[in-house]
Amino acid sequence: MLHHAxxxxxxxxxxxxxxxxxxxxxxxxxATPATAAPVSLTLNYTCNFPLMxxxxxxxQITSDIPSSVPVGTSTPPFVISAKADVSAEAAYGxxxxxxxxxxxxxxxxxxxxxxxxxxxxxxxxxxxxxxxxPATGGFQTTATGETPxxxxxxxxSASIKVEGDLVLKLDARLADGAKTGLEDFETECFQNPxxxxxxxxxxxxxxxxxPVAYGYTLKGVSALKTLTTGPVPLTGGxxxxxxxxxxxxxxxxxxxSTKANLKVLGTLPVKADIAFQQTDKTRGSLKAGVLxxxxxxxxxxxxxxLFGVLPIAGDGQCxxxxxxxxxxxxxDAFFDPLKGGNLKGTYGISDLTGCGLxxxxxxxxxxxxxxxxDINLTPxx
Amino acid sequence: xxxxxxxxxxxxxxxxxxxxxxxxxxxxxxxxxxDRSFPAPTPNAAPxxxxxxxxxxxxxEPGDIIRARPSKAGPPTARSLANAWQVxxxxxxxxQRRNVVTGTVLVPKGKDPATTPVVAFNGxxxxxxxxxxxxxFINSGAFYExxxxxxxxxxxxxxxxxDYEGYRQNPNTSxxxxxxxxxxxxxxxxxxTRLPEAGLSPSAKVVIHGFxxxxxxxxxxxxxxxxxxxxxxxxxVSGGGVPANLASxxxxxxxxxxxxxxxxxxxxxxNAYSDELQLGTYLNAAGTSTLAAMEAGDCxxxxxxxxxxxxxxxxxxxxxxxxLPWLLRxxxxxxxxxxxxxxxxxxxxxxxxxxxxxxxRQLRDKYCGLGMSVTWKEFDTGHVTxxxxxxxxxxxxxxxxxxxxxxxxxxxx
Numbered sequence: 001m002l003h004h005a006x007x008x009x010x011x012x013x014x015x016x017x018x019x020x021x022x023x024x025x026x027x028x029x030x031a032t033p034a035t036a037a038p039v040s041l042t043l044n045y046t047c048n049f050p051l052m053x054x055x056x057x058x059x060q061i062t063s064d065i066p067s068s069v070p071v072g073t074s075t076p077p078f079v080i081s082a083k084a085d086v087s088a089e090a091a092y093g094x095x096x097x098x099x100x101x102x103x104x105x106x107x108x109x110x111x112x113x114x115x116x117x118x119x120x121x122x123x124x125x126x127x128x129x130x131x132x133x134p135a136t137g138g139f140q141t142t143a144t145g146e147t148p149x150x151x152x153x154x155x156x157s158a159s160i161k162v163e164g165d166l167v168l169k170l171d172a173r174l175a176d177g178a179k180t181g182l183e184d185f186e187t188e189c190f191q192n193p194x195x196x197x198x199x200x201x202x203x204x205x206x207x208x209x210x211p212v213a214y215g216y217t218l219k220g221v222s223a224l225k226t227l228t229t230g231p232v233p234l235t236g237g238x239x240x241x242x243x244x245x246x247x248x249x250x251x252x253x254x255x256x257s258t259k260a261n262l263k264v265l266g267t268l269p270v271k272a273d274i275a276f277q278q279t280d281k282t283r284g285s286l287k288a289g290v291l292x293x294x295x296x297x298x299x300x301x302x303x304x305x306l307f308g309v310l311p312i313a314g315d316g317q318c319x320x321x322x323x324x325x326x327x328x329x330x331x332d333a334f335f336d337p338l339k340g341g342n343l344k345g346t347y348g349i350s351d352l353t354g355c356g357l358x359x360x361x362x363x364x365x366x367x368x369x370x371x372x373x374d375i376n377l378t379p380x381x
Numbered sequence: 382x383x384x385x386x387x388x389x390x391x392x393x394x395x396x397x398x399x400x401x402x403x404x405x406x407x408x409x410x411x412x413x414x415x416d417r418s419f420p421a422p423t424p425n426a427a428p429x430x431x432x433x434x435x436x437x438x439x440x441x442e443p444g445d446i447i448r449a450r451p452s453k454a455g456p457p458t459a460r461s462l463a464n465a466w467q468v469x470x471x472x473x474x475x476x477q478r479r480n481v482v483t484g485t486v487l488v489p490k491g492k493d494p495a496t497t498p499v500v501a502f503n504g505x506x507x508x509x510x511x512x513x514x515x516x517x518f519i520n521s522g523a524f525y526e527x528x529x530x531x532x533x534x535x536x537x538x539x540x541x542x543x544d545y546e547g548y549r550q551n552p553n554t555s556x557x558x559x560x561x562x563x564x565x566x567x568x569x570x571x572x573x574t575r576l577p578e579a580g581l582s583p584s585a586k587v588v589i590h591g592f593x594x595x596x597x598x599x600x601x602x603x604x605x606x607x608x609x610x611x612x613x614x615x616x617x618v619s620g621g622g623v624p625a626n627l628a629s630x631x632x633x634x635x636x637x638x639x640x641x642x643x644x645x646x647x648x649x650x651x652n653a654y655s656d657e658l659q660l661g662t663y664l665n666a667a668g669t670s671t672l673a674a675m676e677a678g679d680c681x682x683x684x685x686x687x688x689x690x691x692x693x694x695x696x697x698x699x700x701x702x703x704x705l706p707w708l709l710r711x712x713x714x715x716x717x718x719x720x721x722x723x724x725x726x727x728x729x730x731x732x733x734x735x736x737x738x739x740x741x742r743q744l745r746d747k748y749c750g751l752g753m754s755v756t757w758k759e760f761d762t763g764h765v766t767x768x769x770x771x772x773x774x775x776x777x778x779x780x781x782x783x784x785x786x787x788x789x790x791x792x793x794x
Contacts, residue, residue, distance in 0.1 A: 048456075050525040051682050053426055053512070096682045097765050167457055174766065181768035183528035186456035 036064035036078075039200040045166055047189035049090050050182060057189050058085040061162060065200040070244065071155045073204070077146035078160075080124055082106075088138040094172060095133060097180045103130040104171040106143050109164020109191075115156025115204055121164070122147060128170075155205040163197040165190050211241035211249070214337045218255070220375030224349065227366045228260040232274060234375055242286060242337070251282040253295050257302065264361050270312075273302040279323040289334035291343065295326045299349055299366075304358060317354030320366075324349055326373050340377040347371050412575070413441040413471075416448045422467060422520045425512040431467065432514065432549035434481045438471065443564065444571025444610070445471045447481065449578065454487050455530065456522040462534040463487045466579065467516050470572035473609075474546060475560040475653040475714075482565045484543040485516045486573040486581075489534045494580035498783045500538045501570045502530060503591025503598040505622070505768060508680030509556065509645055514548040525681070526592075529772045536776065538783075539581055543569035545598070547652060552676055556649025557594060557627055559714040563601035567610040588617045588779045592768050593736060596620030596727075600744070603721035617782035618721055621728040621771045622764060624736045625716040625744035628702050635700075636692040639735040639764075641675075641684030643693070647701060648672055650710060657706050660697075668696030685765070717747035724754040724788030726778040728771050735764040749792035757791055 045057045060083045069075065084106075094102065110122040126145030133139060152158060166189040172180045191197075216238050221231035235258070240251035255276035262270040277298040284293035300319040304312050328345025335341045348369040355362055419431045431448060439447055448469035454460050465487045474480040488494055504526055507513040518524040519542065533540050543565045547554035555561040566589060574583040591599040603618035624630040627646060634643040651660035664672065679687070693700050701707045725748060729741040748755045756778065762770045781788070 048521050048523040050523050050527070051518070051680055052523065054424070054521075092686065093682050096685045098763075178762075178766075179769060181762075181765045181770070182525055183769040183772065185525075185528055186458055186522070188456050188522050 037067045039063050039065050041162060041196070041199045043162060043195055043197070044192045045189035046192060047090070047166075047168070047187050049093055049187050050185060051096075052089060052093050055087045055090045057087070057090075057166075059083070059166075060085075061199060063199065065160065066202060067200075068203040068205070069152050071152065071204055073152050075150045075152070077149050080108075080126065080145050080147060082108075082126065082143045084128075084141050084143060086138050086141060088136075091133055091136075091138050095135075097172065097182055098174050099133050099172040099180050100175040101130050101132050101173045102128070102141065102170055103173070104128050105169045106145075107167045107169075108145075108162055109166070110147070110160065110162045110199075111164070112147075112150060113159050113161070114152070115154045115158055124162075128168075152202070152204040156203075158202045158204055159198050160200045160202070161197045162199050163191065211243050213239070213241055214249075215239045215380040216340055216377035217380055218253075218375050218377055220373065222371065222373045224260070224366070225370045225372075226368050227262055227349070227362070227371075228272075229263050230261055232260040233258050234373070236276075237380070238282065238377065240282075247285045247287040249284060249286065251284070251293070253278050253282040253297070255297070262304070262362070262365070264358065264365065269307055270358075271305040271308045273304075275300040275302050277319070284328075286335065286337060289330075289332075289336075291330035291335040291337075291341070293326075293328040293343060293345070295328070295347075296323045297326070298323050301352070301355060301362070304355075304362075312356070312358060315354065315356070318352060318356065318359070318362075319354060320350045321353045322350035324371075328373060328375075338379065340379050342374075342376050345373045347373060412445050413439040413447050415446050415577075417450060419448060419450050421450065422452050422517065425514075425517045425521055425523070428550055429517070430550075431469070432483055432511070434469075434549065438479055438481060441471050443471050443473055443479075444568040444575060446572050446575055447471065449576060451578075452485060452516070452520045453522070454534070455519055455524060455527045459487075459522075459527060459531055459534070461490075462531060463489050463540075464578075465519070466576060467520070468572050468576060470568055470575075472546070472568040473561075473564040475555055475558045480546060480561075482543060482546050482568065483514070483516055483548060484541065484565075484569045484572065485519050486576055486579050487530065487534060487540040487542070488579045488581065489537055489539065492537055494539065495582050496585075497537065497539045497581060498586040498588070499541055499570060499573055499581060500533050500779060501541045501543070501566050501587060501589040501599070501602065502526075502533065503562075503566055503589070503595030503602075504542065505591070505593035505595045506556070506642065506645070506681050506684065508684060509552060509554055509648055509676045510678050510680060511548060511550055511552045512678070513680035515542055515544045516548075526595075526768065528769060529775075532772060532776055533779075536780065538779070539573060539579065539585070541569045541573035543598075545594075553652045554649060555653035557597060557624060557646050557714070558649055558653040558710075559597060559601035559604075559716065561653055562594075562598040563605035564609060566598050566602035567606060567613060570613055571610065583612070584614050586614050586616050586783050588619065588782050589615070590619040590775055590779060592620070592771060593622040593764070594624070596623035597625065597716065599623075600625070600716050600721065600725075600727075603723065603725065604716065604719045607720075607722055615723050617724045617726070617778065617788070619726040619775045619778050621775065622733060622736045622767060623716070623727060623729065623741050623744060626711075626740040627714060628708070628711045629740040630737050632702060633737045634735065636690075637734070638689040639685070640691050641679070641686075641688035642735060644672065644675065644688065644696070645679075645684055647697075648675065650701075650707065650714075654706075654710050658701065658710065660701060663697040663699070663701050665696060665698065671696055717744045717751075720751045720753055721748070724756070724778075724782065724790070726756045726758070726775065728758040728760060728767075728774065730760045730763055730767050732761060733764045733767070749790075753792075754788045754790040755792050756789060 126143035131141040236255040242249040280296040326347035328343040332341040352363040454465040599620040
C-alpha cells in the first residue's frame with residue numbers, strides 16, 4: 001500500500017489517498033466507488049423446523065456498502081454477514097435427535113431496485129458457521145455470503161432489500177460427526193410481515209462525487225521555432241479538478257513571465273520579456289495513464305530590448321492577435337497524478353498586434369506553427 | 382315428454398356422471414363423489430375441517446377417495462420433485478367397522494404416472510395431537526422423514542403416505558394397533574391409484590416401507606394384504622425398528638426415557654377398543670390431565686423428552702397391560718402369526734432404547750419359521766438415528782423389488 005501525505009491544493013477538499021489512488025488506477029468511465037459504509041438490518045422470520053410448531057428466527061444482517069457510486073460503476077460482490085438467533089425450542093428438537101453440531105447453508109431472498117424502479121430479485125447464498133448445539137437453551141449461529149457483482153448504469157437512487165424468505169439446508173451431525181436421523185433436511189423460514197427490509201440505499205450519479213483536486217508546480221521550456229533563439233525557460237503552476245467518473249478535468253494554468261532572445265532580421269539581438277496570458281481554462285483528460293492538456297493563451301511580448309537594453313516595445317500591448325492553442329500529452333509510460341510527470345506539446349502563434357515599430361518585423365517571425373512546449377509537473381507540497 | 386322435462390333429465394344425468402369418480406373395473410357400487418371443495422391446508426396449529434369425518438360415511442369400498450385437495454410435497458426441493466394431494470379415503474378400523482383415514486399422495490414430476498411404481502411410506506411416531514398429523518407436517522415442510530420421501534421421489538416412485546386412523550380435531554388415533562394400521566396402509570395405496578389427478582395405475586408395483594411405528598404398520602399391511610387387498614401388486618415389505626409385540630415394547634419403557642411412547646401406546650389401544658378397554662377407569666387425576674394434554678399438544682419430541690423419569694404408577698393403577706381385555710387385544714395385534722407372501726427386509730439396532738431389540742429379532746425368527754424370505758440387517762445407531770441411517774439399504778431393497786431381482790433371504794444365518 002502506498003503511503004503519501006494527503007495533498008491539499010488551493011481551495012480543494014481533502015481527498016482520501018486510497019480514493020485518489022483508485023481514481024488513478026481506474027480513471028476511466030468505470031471508476032470504482034468511494035468508501036464503503038457499514039449498514040445493518042434486523043429481521044424476524046418464522047421457520048418450519050421438523051417436528052415442532054413454527055419457531056422464531058432472528059437475523060442481524062451487516063455489510064459494507066457504499067452510500068454513493070458514480071454512474072457506470074460496477075461494484076464487486078458485497079460480503080453479507082448475519083447472526084441468527086435460534087430458539088430454545090428448536091434447539092430442544094435438535095437435541096432430541098442427538099444433534100451435537102449444526103452447519104449448512106441459508107439462501108436469503110433479496111432484491112436490488114435500480115434507478116427507474118427496476119427491481120431485480122436476488123438470491124444471496126450464505127454459509128453457516130459450524131456451531132455446537134448447547135445442552136439447554138437457544139443459540140446463535142453466524143452466516144456469511146455475498147451479493148453478486150452489480151452494475152449501476154443509470155443515475156438515481158438504488159436500494160438493496162432483504163425481502164422474501166430464507167431456505168435453510170441444515171447439516172446436523174451427531175457427536176461422532178455422522179448425520180442425524182433427519183439426514184439432509186430443508187427448513188423454510190418466512191419473513192414476518194410489516195418489517196423494514198432495506199439493507200442499503202445507494203445514490204448513483206455524476207455529481208455524487210466531488211472532483212479531485214490536483215496542483216503542480218511546472219518547469220520546462222518552450223522553443224518558439226522561428227521567433228526565438230534558444231529555448232524559452234518556463235515556470236509556473238497548474239491547479240486541476242479531475243472528475244473521476246469521466247476522467248476529464250479543468251485547470252488553471254499559470255506560466256510565469258519569462259525571457260527570450262529573439263532573432264530579428266537575423267542579426268539584431270533583441271531580448272524580450274514574454275508573458276503567457278491564459279484566455280480560457282486548460283482542459284484535458286487523464287485516462288488509462290495518459291494525460292492530455294489543451295491550454296489557450298495569448299503570448300505577450302511585454303518589452304523588447306534592442307541590443308538587450310533599449311526598450312522598444314511600444315505601449316506594452318504587443319501580443320498575439322489570436323490566442324494560441326497548445327495541445328500537450330504526457331510522455332511517461334503511466335502518468336500518476338500523485339507523482340506528477342512530463343508533458344510535451346506544440347502550439348501555433350498568430351500574427352502579433354500592438355507591437356509598434358517592430359511589428360512588421362516581429363510578427364512574421366512569430367507567426368507559425370511547430371512551437372514546442374516541454375514541461376515537467378511536480379506535485380505541490 | 383315436454384322439452385323442459387327431457388332437458389332436466391339430461392342435465393341431472395350429466396351432473397351425476399360428472400360427479401362420479403373413476404373406480405376399479407368391475408366395482409359393484411358406484412364410487413363415491415370426491416369432494417374437492419375444501420380450501421387449502423391450514424397451519425398445523427389451526428383447525429382444518431378437511432380431517433373431520435363426514436357423518437354418515439358415504440357409500441363406497443375400502444380405498445375409495447371421498448375428499449381430495451392439492452397440497453405441498455414439502456420444502457422447496459420436495460416441491461420441485463413432485464406434485465402432492467391430501468386425500469380422505471374409506472378404510473376399516475380395528476373392530477372391522479368402516480372408517481375414514483387421511484393421507485398424502487405424492488407423484489414425481491416428469492414421469493409417466495401410468496408406469497410409475499408406488500411406495501407406501503409409513504411414518505414413524507408423529508404423536509397423538511391433531512397438529513402432528515403427518516399430512517399436515519408434510520404440507521408445512523416440517524416432516525421429519527422428508528429426506529426419505531425425497532429419495533423415493535428422486536428414484537422415480539410415487540409415494541402414498543397414510544396418516545393412520547384418527548387424526549382430526551379431537552383426535553382418536555389408534556397408535557400401534559396393527560388391525561387398524563394395516564388397512565390404513567393398504568387402503569392408502571388403493572386411494573393413491575384411484576386419485577384421478579395422480580394418474581397412477583391400479584396394477585402399479587407396490588413396495589411397503591416404514592420405520593418404528595411405520596415398520597410395524599408395514600409388516601401389518603404385508604400380513605393382511607393377501608386377504609384384505611389381494612389385488613394390490615405387492616412386491617416387497619421393508620420395515621425397521623419394528624414393534625412387533627406391543628406389551629414387550631411398552632412394558633420395557635416403563636420408567637425409562639422413552640416412557641412417553643408407552644403412554645401413547647396405551648392411548649392408542651384405548652382409542653381403538655375404548656368400550657372394552659376403558660383406560661379412563663385406570664387413571665388418577667394426574668393421568669387424566671396428562672393424557673388429555675398429550676392428545677391436545679404432544680408430538681414426537683415431547684414424547685421423547687418430556688416423560689423421562691416418569692412411570693405408569695404416576696398416572697394409573699393398576700397397569701392396564703396386566704388386565705385380560707388388554708392382553709387379548711395386544712395378542713391380536715402382535716405381529717408374526719401369519720405369512721407375508723413377498724420378500725421382507727427387516728432391520729433393527731441391538732442398542733435401540735425405545736423399541737426393544739429382542740422382540741424384533743423374535744419376529745424375524747417367526748417369519749423365517751413361516752418359510753418367508755427375510756433379509757435381516759442390524760445397525761448400531763439406536764433408535765432416532767436409525768430413522769435416517771437405515772434409508773440407503775431400504776432404498777436398495779425397494780429398487781431390487783421393482784426391478785424384479787430375486788431377494789436374498791438370510792433366514793438360515
